[in-house]
Amino acid sequence: MSPVVWVPCDAAAVSVGADAVADALAAAGATVRRNGSRGMLWLEPLVEVETDRGRVGYANLEPGDVGALLAGDLDDGGRCVGVVDEHPWLARQHRVSYTRVGVIEPTDLAAYREHGGLAGLERALTLSAEDVVQEVTDSGLRGRGGAGFPAGIKWETVRTAEADVKFVCCNADEGDSGTFADRMLIEGDPFTLIEGMAIAAAATGATEGFVYLRSEYPHAIRTLRRAIDIAYAHGVLGASVLGSGHAFDLDVRVGAGAYICGEETSMLDSLEGRRGEVRAKPPIPALQGLFGKPTVVNNVLTLSAVPMVLADGGAAYAALGTGRSRGTQVFQLGGNVAQGGIVEADFGITLRELVEDFGGGTASGAPVKAVQVGGPLGAYLPPSRFDLPMDYEAFAEAGAMVGHGGIVVFDDTMDAGAMARFAMEFCAKESCGKCTPCRVGSTRGVEVIDRIRAGTQREANLVLLEDLCATMTKGSLCAMGGLTPMPVRSALEHFPEDFGVPAAQADAVTDDMPESATSTDGGARP
Amino acid sequence: MDDVPQRGPSPAPAPAPADAARAAAVRALAEEMAGMRGPLLPVLHAVVAEHGYVHDDDVPVIADVLNLSRADVVGVVGFYHDFRRTPPTTHRVSLCRAEACQARGAETTYAAATDRWAASTEVEVGEVFCLGNCALGPSGTLDGALHARLTPERLDALTEGWRA
Numbered sequence: 006m007s008p009v010v011w012v013p014c015d016a017a018a019v020s021v022g023a024d025a026v027a028d029a030l031a032a033a034g035a036t037v038r039r040n041g042s043r044g045m046l047w048l049e050p051l052v053e054v055e056t057d058r059g060r061v062g063y064a065n066l067e068p069g070d071v072g073a074l075l076a077g078d079l080d081d082g083g084r085c086v087g088v089v090d091e092h093p094w095l096a097r098q099h100r101v102s103y104t105r106v107g108v109i110e111p112t113d114l115a116a117y118r119e120h121g122g123l124a125g126l127e128r129a130l131t132l133s134a135e136d137v138v139q140e141v142t143d144s145g146l147r148g149r150g151g152a153g154f155p156a157g158i159k160w161e162t163v164r165t166a167e168a169d170v171k172f173v174c175c176n177a178d179e180g181d182s183g184t185f186a187d188r189m190l191i192e193g194d195p196f197t198l199i200e201g202m203a204i205a206a207a208a209t210g211a212t213e214g215f216v217y218l219r220s221e222y223p224h225a226i227r228t229l230r231r232a233i234d235i236a237y238a239h240g241v242l243g244a245s246v247l248g249s250g251h252a253f254d255l256d257v258r259v260g261a262g263a264y265i266c267g268e269e270t271s272m273l274d275s276l277e278g279r280r281g282e283v284r285a286k287p288p289i290p291a292l293q294g295l296f297g298k299p300t301v302v303n304n305v306l307t308l309s310a311v312p313m314v315l316a317d318g319g320a321a322y323a324a325l326g327t328g329r330s331r332g333t334q335v336f337q338l339g340g341n342v343a344q345g346g347i348v349e350a351d352f353g354i355t356l357r358e359l360v361e362d363f364g365g366g367t368a369s370g371a372p373v374k375a376v377q378v379g380g381p382l383g384a385y386l387p388p389s390r391f392d393l394p395m396d397y398e399a400f401a402e403a404g405a406m407v408g409h410g411g412i413v414v415f416d417d418t419m420d421a422g423a424m425a426r427f428a429m430e431f432c433a434k435e436s437c438g439k440c441t442p443c444r445v446g447s448t449r450g451v452e453v454i455d456r457i458r459a460g461t462q463r464e465a466n467l468v469l470l471e472d473l474c475a476t477m478t479k480g481s482l483c484a485m486g487g488l489t490p491m492p493v494r495s496a497l498e499h500f501p502e503d504f505g506v507p508a509a510q511a512d513a514v515t516d517d518m519p520e521s522a523t524s525t526d527g528g529a530r531p
Numbered sequence: 532m533d534d535v536p537q538r539g540p541s542p543a544p545a546p547a548p549a550d551a552a553r554a555a556a557v558r559a560l561a562e563e564m565a566g567m568r569g570p571l572l573p574v575l576h577a578v579v580a581e582h583g584y585v586h587d588d589d590v591p592v593i594a595d596v597l598n599l600s601r602a603d604v605v606g607v608v609g610f611y612h613d614f615r616r617t618p619p620t621t622h623r624v625s626l627c628r629a630e631a632c633q634a635r636g637a638e639t640t641y642a643a644a645t646d647r648w649a650a651s652t653e654v655e656v657g658e659v660f661c662l663g664n665c666a667l668g669p670s671g672t673l674d675g676a677l678h679a680r681l682t683p684e685r686l687d688a689l690t691e692g693w694r695a
Contacts, residue, residue, distance in 0.1 A: 020664050021680070046667055047666065180660065182631045182632070183630060258569075259573075262659075278571030278572055278607070279569075337665065339665030340666075368635065
């Protein structure tokens with residue numbers, strides 16, 4: 006009998022040659038199955054061979070290793086990582102949303118069901134819409150896109166709104182650098198997202214849904230489209246979801262390379278076929294969203310947590326986590342990190358555990374200088390702040406944000422002044438242009454930082470920069486202009502020397518800054 | 532509108548006018564999708580997939596089919612990076628310059644690539660902000676295929692067969 010081997014089809018694995026390895030294994034007579042990635046990205050391509058003990062993994066495989074692999078010659082060296090399920094990096098995690106990613110073939114609906122899939126949707130369809138929303142409210146689930154708004158409250162608003170048609174929109178425009186959990190979930194276990202959206206539709210009375218997925222993710226687009234076709238063929242989607250009589254149609258819409266379309270109202274305009282410009286709120290999308298109709302807009306990870314919430318009950322999910330941050334978060338370790346990838350853990354895990362224990366320090370071997378948490382709009386934090394627990398409120402108090410759970414590691418060659426300048430430059434490049442603080446402030450921000458770094462009237466320009474940051478924070482229409490000051494201010498606060506500023510002088514300026522300049526209020530609107 | 536006299540420096544040479552066959556093909560694409568909700572982005576994606584870019588002469592055709600103004604269509608085409616308005620080059624390098632890839636040396640790779648192909652008419656070097664491959668950077672795509680750990684040396688090796 007030919008050996009059964011698993012080769013990830015995830016884009017990260019493909020980017021380091023997984024397709025060629027799969028072809029070589031098939032040519033050598035092995036039965037090749039394609040799974041998502043386990044999330045241990047530094048080991049990719051991580052090939053797993055089925056044995057009596059379980060699936061045994063072999064790291065960093067190349068096509069030339071295939072003969073040795075099948076002959077058993079790789080069993081002793083450092084390439085064999087043992088039974089993958091027992092790998093300490095995975096065993097220490099708590100995989101809830103990611104429980105099937107890397108384990109099953111992504112579009113195998115039968116395997117999905119065998120591994121617990123559809124239990125949540127089946128239960129939801131036996132409950133009243135009100136009770137489904139109540140479960141989500143009880144779970145304490147908050148928006149995973151970054152703002153952390155309670156999902157149950159949003160759903161209840163849509164449920165009680167009167168309209169001829171309602172929508173569920175999944176925001177999969179994962180444009181933040183250092184985040185890739187949406188992509189890997191869609192590529193590795195797309196039915197979880199589809200199931201979560203079907204539950205959201207049943208709970209709110211929505212009959213149509215869209216996944217707004219970035220064009221930069223072609224693998225995810227292909228996998229999700231195939232999964233949706235299969236879901237229709239098996240009655241998970243369509244005129245009567247699992248025979249319940251509730252109709253739900255789902256379509257994928259592809260973004261077009263605009264970062265701002267990850268902002269929910271801008272995404273809605275883009276879905277409507279317009280320039281992705283931010284809308285003023287109110288009205289909130291829950292009441293007047295897509296085409297002016299009541300719309301649930303949630304991130305991929307929010308919707309993907311829902312099947313488990315419904316299957317096991319809201320209370321089980323609420324039992325995980327800390328403070329007002331309930332459940333698990335899918336953290337992503339990226340940048341200059343030795344062991345990058347996906348770490349799903351209960352809220353409350355510290356930054357140090359993530360960066361040092363899971364991440365293993367930098368890839369370059371040099372000391373960690375800083376991490377940026379929560380994407381390009383998140384704060385830069387030095388190792389002295391690594392004891393912060395991952396918790397929305399604790400991070401907000403520290404002038405930072407959890408965001409979408411992305412953690413980008415930098416070694417000691419990082420120039421924090423250059424990164425602050427880049428934050429402003431990126432905002433200028435990707436601003437939708439609708440509001441002045443963001444559109445103009447970001448360009449002025451680049452200029453002011455340049456003057457500070459060049460030593461031109463440094464003291465006056467530091468005051469000007471702070472003034473500009475306050476204006477952007479308070480005056481911008483959305484989180485893009487509102488949060489761009491966060492990386493800038495945190496870089497200046499923790500690394501003034503990179504701006505040519507003596508620490509004492511930077512302290513004097515940052516101490517004057519109003520508390521709100523570092524709050525996440527700009528991103529916390531429903 | 533072509534009769535308006537030009538003022539100031541002449542613009543870069545525009546692609547030749549689209550022929551009738553292209554206009555008919557674009558019209559057919561747009562008509563096929565006109566029944567969707569919010570069809571403009573899917574139509575523009577289809578035009579780029581099929582014809583490589585959005586030609587100025589495609590705009591009135593799409594506007595007509597979707598019952599939009601030309602200004603609406605031009606506004607959308609111009610807003611999004613994906614809707615290129617000139618024919619694509621033979622090869623395309625697209626390198627991530629976002630934070631996670633910068634932390635792994637993306638700027639060095641980007642500088643090397645722009646230098647190497649500065650004068651090329653065959654190879655276009657573009658920037659992208661995040662391909663979702665943040666643990667294995669610097670990331671980039673070569674003719675659309677995703678690659679990781681793109682040092683200047685690796686980029687050279689992968690593009691060895693390219694002319695220019």
